[in-house]
Amino acid sequence: MSKDTLSITDNRTGVTYEIPVESGTIRAMDLRAIKTSEKDFGLMSYDPGYMNTASCKSRITFTDGDKGILRYRGYPIEQLASKSTFLEVAYLLYFGKLPSAEEAIRWDHGIRYHTMIHEGIKQFLNGFRYDAHPMGILVSTVAALATFYPESKKVFDAETRRIQFFRLVAKMPTLAAFAYRHRMGMPYIYPENTLSYAENFLNMTFHGSEPTALRPPDFEHDPVLARALDTLFVLHADHEQNCSTSSIRMVGSAQTDPYTAVSAAGAALYGPLHGGANEAVLRMLREVGSVEKVPAYVKQVKAGEKKLFGFGHRVYKSYDPRARIIKKCADQVFEVMGRNGLIDIATELERIALEDDYFIQRKLYPNVDFYSGLIYEAIGFPAEMFPVLFAIPRTPGWYSQWQEHLTDPEQKLARPRQIYLGEEARDVPAPELPELVK
Numbered sequence: 001m002s003k004d005t006l007s008i009t010d011n012r013t014g015v016t017y018e019i020p021v022e023s024g025t026i027r028a029m030d031l032r033a034i035k036t037s038e039k040d041f042g043l044m045s046y047d048p049g050y051m052n053t054a055s056c057k058s059r060i061t062f063t064d065g066d067k068g069i070l071r072y073r074g075y076p077i078e079q080l081a082s083k084s085t086f087l088e089v090a091y092l093l094y095f096g097k098l099p100s101a102e103e104a105i106r107w108d109h110g111i112r113y114h115t116m117i118h119e120g121i122k123q124f125l126n127g128f129r130y131d132a133h134p135m136g137i138l139v140s141t142v143a144a145l146a147t148f149y150p151e152s153k154k155v156f157d158a159e160t161r162r163i164q165f166f167r168l169v170a171k172m173p174t175l176a177a178f179a180y181r182h183r184m185g186m187p188y189i190y191p192e193n194t195l196s197y198a199e200n201f202l203n204m205t206f207h208g209s210e211p212t213a214l215r216p217p218d219f220e221h222d223p224v225l226a227r228a229l230d231t232l233f234v235l236h237a238d239h240e241q242n243c244s245t246s247s248i249r250m251v252g253s254a255q256t257d258p259y260t261a262v263s264a265a266g267a268a269l270y271g272p273l274h275g276g277a278n279e280a281v282l283r284m285l286r287e288v289g290s291v292e293k294v295p296a297y298v299k300q301v302k303a304g305e306k307k308l309f310g311f312g313h314r315v316y317k318s319y320d321p322r323a324r325i326i327k328k329c330a331d332q333v334f335e336v337m338g339r340n341g342l343i344d345i346a347t348e349l350e351r352i353a354l355e356d357d358y359f360i361q362r363k364l365y366p367n368v369d370f371y372s373g374l375i376y377e378a379i380g381f382p383a384e385m386f387p388v389l390f391a392i393p394r395t396p397g398w399y400s401q402w403q404e405h406l407t408d409p410e411q412k413l414a415r416p417r418q419i420y421l422g423e424e425a426r427d428v429p430a431p432e433l434p435e436l437v438k
């Protein structure tokens with residue numbers, strides 16, 4: 001007769017323990033009962049990088065890395081990408097259901113209503129160097145929003161949380177576009193609330209006084225670009241317990257306000273192993289330089305001298321489903337904006353890597369970042385904006401996960417343990433006096 005338990009015999013003591021198994025998981029705290037003596041602290045698990053540790057129970061996003069499946073609230077990403085807008089998906093993540101027609105109108109209106117940012121934020125922007133990285137600006141200014149909305153500290157008040165959700169989703173594109181304009185030395189363009197979410201962001205970023213060369217041609221008249229950006233936003237909206245989401249859950253466990261918590265998530269996203277990878281991909285493709293040089297580059301990767309950015313994933317051990325959709329999106333954008341020459345290098349890198357034993361054995365496939373940068377570049381964004389373009393759509397995912405964590409009665413202040421390998425207790429030596437003083 002099978003039982004949902006695990007029997008563990010501690011060979012140090014010969015004692016056997018029976019531990020419950022729930023959802024394929026044992027509770028780490030159950031290991032504490034396993035002791036060699038009364039004074040023993042009890043057994044812990046050691047898991048650098050949280051490779052095999054579930055930190056929460058969640059009902060938001062499901063991934064199956066072996067099968068290449070991604071679903072938000074049960075809906076397959078392929079269907080959401082083709083049938084839903086980003087704002088509908090943001091609503092879905094937070095409220096747990098797709099909006100009805102009436103709810104969609106109210107939600108959309110609420111977002112448009114909250115897109116303005118306080119003029120005071122512009123003072124912060126002016127303090128940044130002319131060439132400040134826009135992600136540094138975004139992470140700082142989103143944290144600063146907490147000082148404009150001090151009531152956001154009431155994290156256990158559902159209505160307060162709901163209002164901050166509107167504000168954050170609405171203001172992130174404005175902060176992002178202002179960060180871009182600051183770097184380019186251009187005047188800020190205020191939100192134009194007759195436009196859709198993606199159109200408004202494109203408008204605030206590119207519209208107006210800049211040289212024509214920097215502006216995508218008439219995107220207002222070409223819905224393909226706004227639609228492509230919106231699809232990319234859908235694909236980036238959430239991805240369960242990744243590094244930045246785990247960061248917001250951890251910071252949120254201290255009951256920090258959501259703006260500061262989102263800033264912490266953005267800080268995690270910024271790194272080149274996470275959301276900064278799309279920027280790294282573009283630099284890598286430029287470094288490779290031409291299709292002919294791809295085999296030599298792959299050789300360097302296999303020798304451990306280089307990393308193939310945009311390849312590999314902690315969860316996906318098959319093709320990242322988002323990369324498949326992005327590839328299609330790229331073709332649509334190139335039709336409008338002209339072909340990005342780097343796509344040939346990327347395609348050749350993918351072809352060679354997918355046939356090579358090194359990548360096959362390690363199950364390394366293109367991830368979401370491999371092709372997204374090419375689209376962003378074709379639309380007109382510089383590489384520094386790529387992580388910012390990841391942070392905007394990840395905000396509703398972060399926020400929904402933050403709220404889920406906060407309202408989960410099982411959760412506590414996050415505080416991992418360590419294995420201390422440092423010095424034993426020792427006395428501070430008497431100061432050595434210089435010769436003269438002696």
Ligand code: CMC
Pocket residue numbers: 242272273274275276277301306307308309310311312313314315362364367368369
């Ligand atoms: N290029 C070359 N080799 C790689 C790569 C890569 N991109 N990724 C993993 N490997 C090798 C790695 O060297 C190791 O080889 P070995 O067994 O010989 O030591 C093996 O594959 C396993 O790698 P790992 O580092 O243990 O795997 P991980 O799950 O810790 O790494 C990763 C996941 C995403 C950090 C890694 O694949 C990577 O650095 N990729 C490039 C950066 C990137 O594209 N990041 C975006 C991830 S998707 C979007 C997001 O999460 O933000």
